[in-house]
Structure formats: structure tokens, C-alpha cells
Amino acid sequence: MPDIIFHHYQNSPFSEKIRLIFGFKKLAWKSVFIPPVMPKPNLTALTGGYRRTPVLQIGADIYCDTALIADVLERVAPSPSLYPKEIEGLSRTLAQWADATLFWTVIAYVFQPVAMPYLLGPLTPEQMKAFGADRAAMRGNAPRMAVGEATGNLKDYLGRLDNMLDGGKPYLLGAKASIADFSVYHCIWFLQLAQPLAGILDAAPNVKAWAARMAAFGHGEPGKLGADAALDVAREGRLEAGDIEFIDTHGVARGERVTITATDYALDPVEGELVLSTSREWAVKRTDPIAGEVIVHFPRVGFQLKKIEP
Structure with a gap:
């Protein structure tokens, strides 16, 4: 199999989620560091405009959003599983809550002046x-939670998570780690980075002990790769859309031109030829003068597809 290439930056919380999954699955991967703010010319050449961090690359296949990236890594290395069968539905649901509700609560809490030097x-x-302008452009018109509300909500959420770990349970849903643990962890990891504000965790000792257990998974076996080398891999890669069942819920056929756009923030549409439409995933084929022909993949949940009318 081609190398797993991971485009990320050090203090990105969603990147930490995937880095820890690499450790959990004991995977080797190539690290490509990207700027935390736009412009990101090498990355957008691969993604077609998608600007969130991180992005996973395998050959000429580009995977966006950590929910999908986790599924891809599960296909690459099925054991140990991120989705133990007995808790798969619950773990995915808790992960979705953590990646949205918990994440934005933590962001509103930690981005206070006293913590900024520790985060950035x-x-x-x-x-x-420049950082403020970039994040404002990403959020668009989405409302921002006030610090007071974030503080109160975060205390409540930490109490709920601490309760889930009562009785010596090693992980949030029992004896096995799942995608829920990795999605909650990246939020707690970012909260711990904000050292002057991290004392809020003291009221959740079970969460603190659990976070230490999670951190012990490590980051697998990272190696370095330059951004230009990653573009070379894309240009030389073999496209892997495959002959998979095509599930149409939009009245769009395989091969038609579409845009795929996030539904919450960073609303930058990616345009291409629809080549994959499964129960959980879309993918478009596009050609870039720098990256060549690539297939960019997105999860269905959290994204919308629109046909480009002639």
C-alpha cells in the first residue's frame, strides 16, 4: 500500500485526534506540516479549496474530515478496532457530539487572552x-459562544464525562477504546494546552486519569515528508474510486459535476466530477495544474452535495 501521508500542524486539536489513532493502531505515516492559516497553496492544490486541518493522503486519494479519516484508517488497519461491534452506534454518536458541541465549547473557553500564548x-x-482574520473567515456568520456560557457548559460536560468513567472504567464506553474516546480526547488535549485555564479539569479526576491513559497510545511511527514530495506522490498515484455501489439521494448520476461543501463552517466548496457515492462517503475527481488528477473524499454527515447545472 502507498504511504499514509498526513497534512497537519502541531497544535491542531483535530490533528491530535488522528495522530493518537495512528498510535492506537501502531501505524507508520509520513508527516507534512502545513500553515495554520491561509494561504495553503500546496494543500489546496490537493483538496480543491477545502481548508480545514487535517487532511489524509494515500497516493492520489485525498481524505477530508477526521470522521472519514478514522474510517479510512479502520479499513487500512482493522485491529484494534475504533468501532467495537457492541458499541459502534453509540461510539459514533458520542464522537459526533464531541467533534461539534464539545469542541466548540472548548474553543470558546480556551481562546481567552491569558491562554493564547500557550495555544499559538x-x-x-x-x-x-492574521490568525484572527483567518478564523473569522472560517466561521463566517456562525454565532460564537460567550466565555461565561462556555465555562458553565464545559463544567457540566466534564461532569458528565467524569460520571461515564466512574467505577474504574478504562474508557468512556467500557473496557474497549473507541472512536468516542479519540474524539473527546482531542478536546481535552487542547484544553490541557491552555495551561492557565486547564484547572477546570481538577473537578473531573476520572477524566484526567483517562486522558493520561489515552496519551499513552502515542503517535505511531511518524516520518517526515516535504510538501513538494507529497504533490509528487499525488501526481504519480493511481486513482482508486473503484466499482462500488452508487447510492443516489440527490438525483445526481456518477460522472456529473457537483460541489461538496461543509454545512457548519469553512464553507469553501470543492468542485469536481462525482465518482463515489456510498452510504457514508462522497468523492469527486478533479484536476489541478500542480497536483494533477486526484480524488477528494468527504463524509456525507456534515457536508452537502449540489449538482452544477449546465
């Missing part, structure tokens, strides 16, 4: 302004 490192006023 030492930035000049110009760099801080």
Missing part, C-alpha cells in the same frame, strides 16, 4: 491579527 506560541501583533 509567541506571535507578533501582525501574526495575531
Whole structure:
């Protein structure tokens, strides 16, 4: 199998979710560091405009969103499973809550002036302004939670999670780690980075002990790869859309041109020829002057597909 290539940056919480899954599954992977703010010319050449972090690349196949990336890694390395059969539905549901509700609550709580140097490192006023403008563009018109509400909600959520771990349970849903643990963990990891504000975890000792167990999975076997080399891999890669059952829920046929866009934030449409439509995944084929011909994959949940009318 071609190398697993991971486009990320160090302090990205969703990247930490996948890095820890690499450790859980004991996978080797190639690390490509990307800028935390736009422009990201090498990455957008691969994705067609999708700007969120992280992105997974296997040959000329580009996978967006950590929910889908986790599914891809499960296909690559089925054991140990992120989706134990007896808790698969519950684990996916809890993971979706963590990636949305818990994540945005933590973001609203930690992005206070006292914690910014711990989250972003030492930035000049110009760099801080650029970061703020980039994140404002990503959020668009989405409302932002006030610190007071975030603080109260986060205390409540931490109490619920702590309760789930009562009785010495090693993981949130019992004896086995699942996708739910990795989705909750990246939020707690980012909260711990915000050191002056991380004391809120003291009231949730079970969560703190669980987070330490999760961190022990490590990050697998990372190796370095340059951004230009990743583009070379894409240009030389074999496209893998495959002859998979095509599930149409939009009145769009295979081969028609569509856009795929996130439904919550970073609403940058990716345009291409629809080549894959399964119960959980869409993919479009597109050609870029730098990256060549690639297939960009998205999960159905959290994204919308629209046909481009001639």
C-alpha cells in the first residue's frame, strides 16, 4: 500500500485526534506540516479549496474530515478496532457530539487572552491579527459562544464525562477504546494546552486519569515528508474510486459535476466530477495544474452535495 501521508500542524486539536489513532493502531505515516492559516497553496492544490486541518493522503486519494479519516484508517488497519461491534452506534454518536458541541465549547473557553500564548506560541501583533482574520473567515456568520456560557457548559460536560468513567472504567464506553474516546480526547488535549485555564479539569479526576491513559497510545511511527514530495506522490498515484455501489439521494448520476461543501463552517466548496457515492462517503475527481488528477473524499454527515447545472 502507498504511504499514509498526513497534512497537519502541531497544535491542531483535530490533528491530535488522528495522530493518537495512528498510535492506537501502531501505524507508520509520513508527516507534512502545513500553515495554520491561509494561504495553503500546496494543500489546496490537493483538496480543491477545502481548508480545514487535517487532511489524509494515500497516493492520489485525498481524505477530508477526521470522521472519514478514522474510517479510512479502520479499513487500512482493522485491529484494534475504533468501532467495537457492541458499541459502534453509540461510539459514533458520542464522537459526533464531541467533534461539534464539545469542541466548540472548548474553543470558546480556551481562546481567552491569558491562554493564547500557550495555544499559538509567541506571535507578533501582525501574526495575531492574521490568525484572527483567518478564523473569522472560517466561521463566517456562525454565532460564537460567550466565555461565561462556555465555562458553565464545559463544567457540566466534564461532569458528565467524569460520571461515564466512574467505577474504574478504562474508557468512556467500557473496557474497549473507541472512536468516542479519540474524539473527546482531542478536546481535552487542547484544553490541557491552555495551561492557565486547564484547572477546570481538577473537578473531573476520572477524566484526567483517562486522558493520561489515552496519551499513552502515542503517535505511531511518524516520518517526515516535504510538501513538494507529497504533490509528487499525488501526481504519480493511481486513482482508486473503484466499482462500488452508487447510492443516489440527490438525483445526481456518477460522472456529473457537483460541489461538496461543509454545512457548519469553512464553507469553501470543492468542485469536481462525482465518482463515489456510498452510504457514508462522497468523492469527486478533479484536476489541478500542480497536483494533477486526484480524488477528494468527504463524509456525507456534515457536508452537502449540489449538482452544477449546465
